[in-house]
Amino acid sequence: MKQLGTIYGINGPIVYVKGRTLFQMSEKVFVGKEKLIGEVITLDNERTTIQVYEETSGMKPGEPVYSTGSPVSVTLGPGILNNIFDGIERPLKTIAELSGEYIHRGADVKLLDTEKKWPVHVTVEVGQEVIGGTIIAEVPETKTILHKSMIPPDIEGRIVEIVEDGEYTITEPIVKVQKLDESIIEIKLAQEWPIRNPRPTKSRFESSIPLVTGQRVVDSLFPIAKGGTAAIPGGFGTGKTMMQHQIAKYSDADIIIYIGCGERGNEMTEVLEDFSELIDPKSGNSLMERTSLIANTSNMPVAAREASIYTGTTLAEYYRDMGYDVAIMADSTSRWAEALRELSGRLEEMPAEEGFPAYLASRIATFYERAGLMQNFNDTEGSVSIIGAVSPQGGDFSEPVTQNTKRFVRCFWGLDKALAHERHYPAVNWLDSYSEYIGDLAAWYRDNVSPDFVDNRRRIVEILHQESSLMDVVKLIGSDVLPDDQKLTIEIGRVIRLGFLQQNAFHSEDTSVPLKKQGKMMEIILYLRKRCKSLISHGMPMSLLQREDIFTKIIAIKYDVPNNKLEMFDQYKNDIDEFYTKIMEKNA
Missing domain, CATH: 2.40.50.100 (RNA polymerase II/Efflux pump adaptor protein, barrel-sandwich hybrid domain)
Structure with a gap:
């Protein structure tokens, strides 16, 4: 470590060194007497600009700046899992032992335990x-x-x-x-790797295997592939963090990297406490045994918030190279983008829409492009799936971060505040959401779940769209004027919403549902619709059909049929046939 300059100017987390220096672009440096960690972000003949990953209060011009000769890197090796880091991979437990509850500036700790x-x-x-x-x-x-x-x-x-x-x-x-x-x-x-450089791979595979999450609205309607990308945009209180918790716990990813990027301190505390108490349903051990947390709360320095995304992705790529399927939960990329905006403002760069830097889109693309299903150099296959929460102000999906994220992800799970207020969770709006992986995954669903899975999924989505259009009419003139076949569409839409899309995270059978049960549930709902359509075609009024309890019975399938007893669906099919026969005989 050698001194190569002195501080000339300070602007929040931005520090300037005057004159031509021997620093390198993206080099890790130590700034000031307390040796705060920083990174070189611009170089020219007149000055060097450094972003500091720690609070710069009290720093003065004239203090030294030391070179390390290497880029900002993370240490990769045993000890990453079951650990909690800050945005630049410093272990928070170790820092807490040294300085108490708050991170002491210039904390000099080993990134991983060397003893x-x-x-x-x-x-x-x-x-x-x-x-x-x-x-x-x-x-x-x-x-x-x-x-x-x-x-x-x-x-x-x-x-x-x-x-x-x-x-x-x-x-x-x-x-x-x-x-x-x-x-x-x-x-x-242990080895070092620069956080801003993607780790190389042999080749990239097509997205042909789903990341099974156990959440019906995701797996059946808007699936994500292993190595895929997804965004979860939603306003305050719509359940972004809860949805990521469910995916982290129940998805078939081998390893979870959870990045708390600029979230509130109390929310991050809840995440840390919850994850340490959760039991991994696959192994029976603590969920932390296959999880690494990167905690960077909203009161931490913005430069470290900006780096936390790359730190987490590098850790994920390292385990991918071992042949594991890794899922990254980034909560939230909006706070990361706000850090970019603040740093850009400090650098006096020309702002673009809503003050964000002009390179916002390219930075978002760089992050999501590090996902993928890869063949590694050791001929193993591994994947990095990225699921990023987006927190648009006021729930406005037209703001720049949400819109630019939509350009680079292939799966969009838009959360709806109205659904959240109705206690409909996950509050994924089926009209705003989409997945571009359906075609890529169709062959897998056909071979591993059911030959009719994708076609049934399409019919379910069509019914939901038809129901939405009809509900607009009902709000204006009431449901009495609708013909019986349209009344049936509304009733089946209700069954789908309450019995299939809505999921209870606190129910042992409903918190996570295997794909085969999801497929059976769609089949039985569509079979009920088929039999009811036949009754209506024979002149039976919808009011007569609604007097029976068959619709309520089908809604309750999610609770009444255990996940390991799918043979019970045959009895429900018989119940629908009995309902059909009963109505026909009563009105013969």
């Missing part, structure tokens, strides 16, 4: 040729996840020395590699 010894099983042999991504050792990081230590992506050569299986720290050499230039390099359990 803990991990049980290591070496998986390579002396003389073996290795490339970037080759797995050299396996470490049981938690009870749930086996950590696979890899050769860094930019190294290629031959193994010349290995250690015996045993316990080692992340800083002790595990293998030695002779590179192509004959030099010898030591490979440890």
